[in-house]
Amino acid sequence: MQEKEYSVQIRDLSVQFSTTDGVVHAINGIDLDIEKGKTLGLVGETGAGKTTTALSILRLIPDPPGEITGGTILLDGKNIFEYSLQEMEDIRGDYVSMIFQDPMTSLNPVMSVGEQIAEVILLHQKVNKKEAMVRAQEMLELVGIPGERASEYPHQFSGGMKQRVVIAMALACNPNLLIADEPTTALDVTIQAQVLDLMQKLREKYGTSMLMITHDLGIVAEVCDEVSIMYAGYIVEHGTLEDIFDHTAHPYTKGLFDSLPNIKRRNEELKPIPGLMPDPTDLPSGCPFHPRCSHCQEICKTRMPQITQLSDTHTVRCLAYEPDAGVTLGGADHV
Numbered sequence: 001m002q003e004k005e006y007s008v009q010i011r012d013l014s015v016q017f018s019t020t021d022g023v024v025h026a027i028n029g030i031d032l033d034i035e036k037g038k039t040l041g042l043v044g045e046t047g048a049g050k051t052t053t054a055l056s057i058l059r060l061i062p063d064p065p066g067e068i069t070g071g072t073i074l075l076d077g078k079n080i081f082e083y084s085l086q087e088m089e090d091i092r093g094d095y096v097s098m099i100f101q102d103p104m105t106s107l108n109p110v111m112s113v114g115e116q117i118a119e120v121i122l123l124h125q126k127v128n129k130k131e132a133m134v135r136a137q138e139m140l141e142l143v144g145i146p147g148e149r150a151s152e153y154p155h156q157f158s159g160g161m162k163q164r165v166v167i168a169m170a171l172a173c174n175p176n177l178l179i180a181d182e183p184t185t186a187l188d189v190t191i192q193a194q195v196l197d198l199m200q201k202l203r204e205k206y207g208t209s210m211l212m213i214t215h216d217l218g219i220v221a222e223v224c225d226e227v228s229i230m231y232a233g234y235i236v237e238h239g240t241l242e243d244i245f246d247h248t249a250h251p252y253t254k255g256l257f258d259s260l261p262n263i264k265r266r267n268e269e270l271k272p273i274p275g276l277m278p279d280p281t282d283l284p285s286g287c288p289f290h291p292r293c294s295h296c297q298e299i300c301k302t303r304m305p306q307i308t309q310l311s312d313t314h315t316v317r318c319l320a321y322e323p324d325a326g327v328t329l330g331g332a333d334h335v
């Protein structure tokens with residue numbers, strides 16, 4: 001069998017933020033792999049640590065208050081913590097590009113959008129300024145914005161349009177790895193579908209690997225090959241689309257499915273997961289999900305679940321899958 005090649009391999013990564021309220025345990029020893037050409041969905045409620053994971057891959061965690069306290073991140077097999085700041089900057093421009101939640105993070109308000117895209121193209125392709133402007137217009141057209149609007153400034157565009165400009169910019173680098181942090185939340189449904197479609201096409205054409213951060217399981221179902229479910233800085237379940245959707249193992253993942261709108265089950269009543277995400281400066285003992293888990297038993301309050309391998313592709317972190325813990329989930333929906 002041919003060995004798999006990976007764009008991203010994260011091992012035992014931990015990240016903390018020192019705040020006046022205490023130390024925020026944002027990421028607590030996660031593993032994450034993205035195979036070349038594949039898309040991994042990172043899903044979880046607000047505060048789970050998704051953006052922090054993405055920023056770690058770019059070494060863009062603000063320090064202070066943030067600090068990577070442990071673990072390794074390999075990009076294309078190379079440890080990014082061994083790179084100089086300059087090398088890291090080159091990687092950010094070249095190997096990986098990120099679409100942030102807020103488009104204004106990436107846009108310069110005093111430069112026309114065409115010039116901004118052209119600037120990226122000039123950095124990455126052997127073309128002159130004039131050719132770069134023509135390509136910039138083509139990139140705009142590609143994301144559904146008329147090329148003649150290239151001379152306009154960010155404030156002349158709506159939120160959704162700005163996000164499409166950012167996507168055009170990210171794609172202009174033709175990155176090996178594209179990290180998209182909730183890239184379509186500001187877009188209306190039709191544009192959202194167009195943008196996702198576009199990302200899919202580019203992925204097929206260029207073999208781009210992707211990390212897709214989202215709250216939306218519909219998007220996951222559409223674009224992802226594998227899914228990692230994140231809770232309180234832990235990856236609590238990981239698997240292929242089929243593993244996660246058809247053989248849901250973790251009570252939290254199950255809760256997410258019941259609480260989020262689902263195109264297939266539009267008429268079903270939504271059941272929010274009771275309770276709130278734990279205080280990240282004071283995570284619960286035992287399983288971090290236990291205070292909200294309807295299957296919680298005494299042992300869950302004290303024993304931290306380990307990662308259990310359910311199949312070649314499917315892992316879960318829940319005591320119900322550790323035979324010696326004596327925890328059962330009950331109900332027919334679980335594997």
Ligand SMILES: Nc1ncnc2c1ncn2[C@@H]1O[C@H](COP(=O)(O)OP(=O)(O)OP(=O)(O)O)[C@@H](O)[C@H]1O
Nearest residue numbers: 017019024026045046047048049050051052065280
């Ligand atoms: N710069 C910072 N200073 C202090 N705490 C931070 C900082 N950035 C993130 N955090 C904390 O780290 C934890 C993880 O945050 P993160 O932004 O990674 O979550 P997320 O999963 O991306 O959430 P969302 O869906 O809302 O974007 C949260 O508790 C957050 O408050």
Ligand code: NI
Nearest residue numbers: 050051052181
């Ligand atoms: Ni985020």
